[in-house]
Amino acid sequence: MSESPQSAVSLSTDDYRRLRRATETHREELVVRLAGEVGLRPAEVVRVRPSDATTHRRNGVDHHLLCVPNGDGDTARRAYLPADVEHDLRQYARTAGVAADDPLVDVSARRVQMLVSEVADRAADRAGDPRLREASSQTLRAFFARRLLVDEGVDPRVVASVGGWSSLASLDQYLGDTDPEPEAVADAFAPTALAPPDATAATATSSGPRFEAVFDRARAVADALDAASTREEVESRVCETLVEDGAYAAAWVGASRGEAVDVAAAADAGAPDGVGDGAVAAALRTERVHTTGDVGADAEFAAWREHAERAGYRAAAAVPVVDGETTYGVLGVGADVGEFGERERALLADLGRRVGRALTVVEQRKLLLADTVVEVAFETDAGRSFFARAAAEHGCELELDGVVPGEDQSLLYFVTLRGAAAGDVLSWATDESAVDDARLVRDYGDEALLEVVLSGPDVAKALTERGATVRELVADADGQRVVGEVPADADVRALADDLAGAFPGVELVSKRERERSGETRGAFRASLHESLTDKQAAVLQAAYHAGYFEWPRGSTAEELADAIGITSPTLHNHLRRAQQKLLTAFFEDDDPTLDAESPWPDR
Known part of the structure; x- marks a missing residue:
């Protein structure tokens, strides 16, 4: 995040x-x-x-x-x-x-x-x-x-x-003004190696003009991603946008399918054949951009040579498409001439992360609206997973109430604690590198509700980063069990292998396909989610789990705002707008069978 x-x-x-x-x-x-x-x-x-x-x-x-x-x-x-x-x-x-x-x-x-x-x-x-x-x-x-x-x-x-x-x-x-005047752009690039040696010497081989075109296309990609609603749209719009105005001669996206890489989308020039090795494999393995100024002479880009001749490019880059711990594939681009400077490589690396984030968003949206999902359950011992270690350390039980995205790729967990003193667990948790913050929301005597801001490793967090929705989490002295949902077409075996690599000892214990309920409640939640922004949904959910709507309140607005990483006025703004949309969706009368004199049907 x-x-x-x-x-x-x-x-x-x-x-x-x-x-x-x-x-x-x-x-x-x-x-x-x-x-x-x-x-x-x-x-x-x-x-x-x-x-x-x-x-x-x-x-x-x-x-x-x-x-x-x-x-x-x-x-x-x-x-x-x-x-x-x-x-x-x-x-x-x-x-x-x-x-x-x-x-x-x-x-x-x-x-x-x-x-x-x-x-x-x-x-x-x-x-x-x-x-x-x-x-x-x-x-x-x-x-x-x-x-x-x-x-x-x-x-x-x-x-x-x-x-x-x-x-x-x-x-x-x-960064403030992201659309500076042309003079400001020229002044900023004048002392760099990307600028021409003098005002009249902008040659065809200079990377300065190309960088400006690429920078402009990268901003256009961000706008295009906002409008995409499926994975196919994300991938195709990225390729189409990058070749507009001649920024790049070719652009394509390869999707990781286990050990293989299949071309998922490409601009008019198409994509190279057999791209799973060389520069693409290196980009995926290292999660770093790999470039060359001469495809014909670089062994890493040997598979690109025939395509480069057809599409008319000489320089090329393989860009990993990632979001957190999830690697979706690679973005390939070809440029007519010129080396890739350090700033262009940094821009491409950031673009790869933006595309990865957009893919995560559309996958999560698809999961939310899907009629059929695959439910997966994983179990692990104490190991590296935070909640398993916490339960083993204190001989207690931790059960998930809810999870909300926070700042800097962190997640805000609300968990019920049983079998240990809240103060002992919180004192231990705040000294853990995986935890950004932790506090007691409410003590009920035999159990307590804790709020934990987690940025370090945990199986539940890893599942969320890989596009799954976590439905259950229970950790006790014997280990941790996490149940999540993934789209019906997800590669569960690859997901399990990925988690096992990150958490030695984790095991996929069950996998089953099930139908989503077609009840009004599910449709209502889906339609409401579509109307809420991501931040409004996160704030509304965090307020609910933190007891903000209870009386007396389990959390103040200030405490909630600090946990999420925003100010109180911003929290109130998101919360008011979310509540308005919630009430509108609830009270809006779209059912002609309801009595016109009353919003409630007779029971």
């Missing part, structure tokens, strides 16, 4: 200064700076130790980096640490007596979110600007990204790496 939508509050540099001035303790200011200037999430802030700050000398200048630890204490990524933030970090550690390997901010991730909220309230009161009251840790990360991308012009790939974003697409929301 990509980063959550941009916060409703967009902080300016002056707004950020107001937040810093509203801090009342050294710890509060450090928390704000680690989020707003280093890009840390709350769960990362509480893991940082003084020893994680390192210094690297480059061209006679000392640069500070922060080795951001995961829950196991290993380095998840390296963030850039501005010199004055590094000074504040060291000073706070000395003043507070924090040992080198102890947590710098020894509180929970939830408490970090509350600290930021308290600072935001103070800043709003002092500045007389109620807008600042909605600032959150997510808002600070948005400020961090926007400042680097827009104000400082840092390479988006570097921003994604130091900030922990999973893809370049996750940064789109922070």
Whole structure:
């Protein structure tokens, strides 16, 4: 999954200064700076130790980096640490007596979110600007990204790496104006190797003009994907769009069918024969873009040579089409001349992920509306799967109530806990690298409802990433059982092999085809899902499972917004619109058999 939508509050540099001035303790200011200037999430802030700050000398200048630890204490990524933030970090550690390997901010991730909220309230009161009251840790990360991308012009790939974003697409929301004037585009590319050597020397072999055409087509692909409703439409529209205006001479999509790759769609020039080996196999194996400037001389692209002569291209690229853990196949493109520069390869890699995400969406939609589905059940022991390990560690039982997509490819699970103290399980879970956040929603005495934001490995999460819908999850001391649904034409054996590779010991224990009920409830849910946006559906489902609609409420709007990764105003906006669509679908009278005087039939 990509980063959550941009916060409703967009902080300016002056707004950020107001937040810093509203801090009342050294710890509060450090928390704000680690989020707003280093890009840390709350769960990362509480893991940082003084020893994680390192210094690297480059061209006679000392640069500070922060080795951001995961829950196991290993380095998840390296963030850039501005010199004055590094000074504040060291000073706070000395003043507070924090040992080198102890947590710098020894509180929970939830408490970090509350600290930021308290600072935001103070800043709003002092500045007389109620807008600042909605600032959150997510808002600070948005400020961090926007400042680097827009104000400082840092390479988006570097921003994604130091900030922990999973893809370049996750940064789109922070880029501001995505349709700059021609002069701004020319100025941006002038100092690069993609531009012609002077104003009159744009030659036919220069990749600069091609990159601009490809960049334009990549944006057009994004629009085309939004309108596609089937896998076939996604694949064909990608190919057709990429060859428009001469961006590429050829484009085709190959679908993975077990060990083989079959051509699923192609533009007018068709596709090469026998594409399962060489560059295509390498792209699928490594999940990296493979390119060549000369198909005729590159052994990896030997299978493409005859097609290249027919279609009139010399350079070519094989692009993996992936979404999370799911590999759908490969996108092949051919260009008349010129090498593929680093930026074009990065653009193609991101395009492959966008196509993969679109394929996941249409597969899930097909599953939702299908009359026949295949129900699959998997079992595994503690191993790498999070919920199995949690149950084994505490001798308890965990049962799924519901699951909702969160930010950064995470999933928001609501699980019922039995047989262990909620505090013990939550304390253990928040130290796990697989968990971004966890909290108690409601304690019923003999059982408790927990909310767990999971970004690490679990069999249920892996099934969801591979296009399945998880219906049941139960984990106890003996292991974990997950039941999901996949489309009737899904390759269940390939799915099972894929899961076994990711989770040694996982076993497919049952597989059965069943008819979906044709009852009104199913039709109602399907029609409602079609009218809701993905975010509205996610927010409505999360609110339901978190007890937001109960009395007294099991979760506040602020808690729910923080868990999903959006601000409270954004949550209320999505929730109100979703509720309106729900009520409209429920009360709208399309049945002429109902009594005209009453919305309810006699019973």
